[in-house]
Amino acid sequence: MKLNHETIVHRLRDGQPGQSIVTIMIAMVALLGAAALVIDIGALYYAYQQLQSATREAALAGGAVLANDTASEAITTATNYSAANGDLNAYTNLSNVTITAAVKCLTTTGIICTASPSSANALTVTETATVNSLFARVLGFNTWTLSATATASAKGGYNGPYNVEIILDTTSSMGDTDTDSQCSSTRISCALAGIRTLLGTLSPCAAGMTSCGTATSETATVGANVPTPVDEVGMMVFPGLISTTYAPYDWACPTKSLSGDSIAYNNSPVYQIIALSSNYRTSDTVGLNTAAYLTIAAGGGCSAGVAAPGGQGTFYAGVIDAAQANLVANARPNTKNVMILLSDGNATATKANMGTGATSYPYTQECTQAVTEAQKAAKAGTTVYAVAYGAEASGCTTDVSPSITPCQTMQQIASSPGTIPNPANFFSDxxxxxxxxxxxxxxxxxxxxxxxxxxxxxxxxxxxxxxNNTN
Incomplete structure (x- = not known):
């Protein structure tokens, strides 16, 4: 039998005229629809990233001013950084943008809710926006509505790392009762309360870690540090101690006898009672570690904290010099050094108080010497804060050429690298x-x-x- 191949081919090809064209058209519509959907989803995702970025920037901007401004001022700042038309993070493809913001007092951040002006430590921002669709219009989707939420802490979050030396005046006058309404206790107790506030805000380890990890062993001369410390803090006192053996008196439980522990300022005093440490909190989100020597020394553990035995008069150029030397000796890569001095600023040590030991600080121009050492430290890169606690308008009797007052001394001690002195680093109770x-x-x-x-x-x-679910 002879087969007619041509006839068979024609039948296969032409048996159902036009069906393949319809199939191809349907496939093309499906492919174009899928392509259009992919393009719209990509554009929608890009718009969401823009809205999310703007919302985060708004929250951070509001959080940055929350500690110093009222709640309404922080919300206004956040609004100025929103994605709304005319604001600082506006995008042309985001329309009908609305923003809502509210301040909060969170309990797990380790940041205090300041009593004023905002009574809050965080701010939450939510923004919604409309985005026009491109090809999805043919499917009935003309616009998409997007929403993003961000929560930011007030200042007090991680920004370090820092090496911080706290210098505390423990002369006998610090044992007097402070009569002002802000703290009706001894001056030393009021000072320690402030230091505990500082420790409750600095970061022992990276933000968000539920535990900083196990700290190294702690001694009177070696600080306890977590595996990856952020802000390390140490404490020095003046007058200085006879030897490191006496350093634990400030954090021992109960406190040891203080009689005869101090030594003349030129006789190689030991100023450091707590070495640079990072175990003052066990994570960035909890309160003070009451077992840490630094916390105990600050009155947050098993004792009242550092006492004010005095015994050698007041001279603090030496402790400023020692603090700077310790910061330099223990410098870590990519860290900044900070020194915080709290004193009334009235240096009036006698010749006997100064002694005749290995160092040779003179017993003249004692306040000026302190200014010189502090500004030297600032020139070397250390930020120096001065907290004048009851500083008098007269004093510094050893400074006669030129003369200077205790208040002026503390003002000139406050310095930053490149700004010497720096008025923004000077505080006065x-x-x-x-x-x-x-x-x-x-x-x-x-x-x-x-x-x-x-x-x-x-x-x-x-x-x-x-x-956003932080409590």
């Missing part, structure tokens, strides 16, 4: 016993020690993003 209303910091007028240390912590830290 002028309402404290012995203080004078003429010693007010124009740049930082607060007179509450707790607020002073809060503002110092704010300077060292910045607002940071938090998970």
């Amino acid at each position: 002028y309402t404290a016993k012995g203080g004078t209303s003429s010693c007010i910091s124009a740049a930082r007028p607060t007179s509450s020690l707790t607020q002073i240390f809060t503002e110092i912590a704010d300077d060292l830290t910045v607002a940071r993003l938090l998970p």
Whole structure:
């Protein structure tokens, strides 16, 4: 039998005229629809990233001013950084943008809710926006509505790392009762309360870690540090001690006898009672570690903390020099050094107080010597804060050429690298016993020690993003 191949081919090809064209058209519509959907989804995702970025920027901007401004001012700042038309993070493809913001007092961030002006430590921002579709219109989707939420802490979040040396005046006058309304206790107790505020705000380890890890062993001369420390803090006192053996008196439980522990300023005193440590909190989100020597020394553990035995008069150029030397000796890569001095600023040690030992600080121009050492440290890269606690309008009797007052001394000690002196680093609790209303910091007028240390912590830290479900 002879087959007609041509006839078979024609039948296969032409048996159902036009069906293949319809199939191809349907396939093309499906492919174009899928392509259009992919393009629209890509554009939608890009728009969401823009909205999310703007919302985060708004939250951070509001959080950055929350510690120092009222709640309404922080919300206004956040709004200015929103994605709305005319605001600083506006995008042309985002329309009908609305923003809502609210301040909160969260309990797990390790950042205090300042009593004023905002009574909050975080701000949450939610933004919604409309995005026009491109090809999805043919499917009935003309616009898409997007929403993004971000939460930011007030200043007080991680920004370090820092190496911080706290220098505390423990002369006998610090044992006097402070009569102002801000702290009706001994001056040393009021000072320690401020230091605890600082420790509660600095970051022992990276933000968000539920545990900083196990700290190294701690001694009177070696600090306890977590595996990856952020802000390390140490404490020095003046007058200095006879030897490191006496250093534990400040954190021993109960406190040891202080009689005869101090030594003349030129006789190689030991100023450091707590080495640079990072175990003062066990994570960035919890309170103080009451077992840490630094916390105990600050009165947050099993004892009242550092006492004020005095015994050698007042001279603090030497401890400033020692603090700077310790910061340099223990420098870590990519860290900044900070020194915080709290004193009334009235250096008046006698010749006997100075002694005739290995060092040779003179017993003249004692306040000026302190200014010189502090400004030398600032020139070497250390930020120096001065907290004048009841600084008098007269004193510094050993300074005669030129003369200087205790208040002026503390003002000139406050310095930053490149800004010497720096008025923004000077604080004064002028309402404290012995203080004078003429010693007010124009740049930082607060007179509450707790607020002073809060503002110092704010300077060292910045607002940071938090998970939206943070409590």
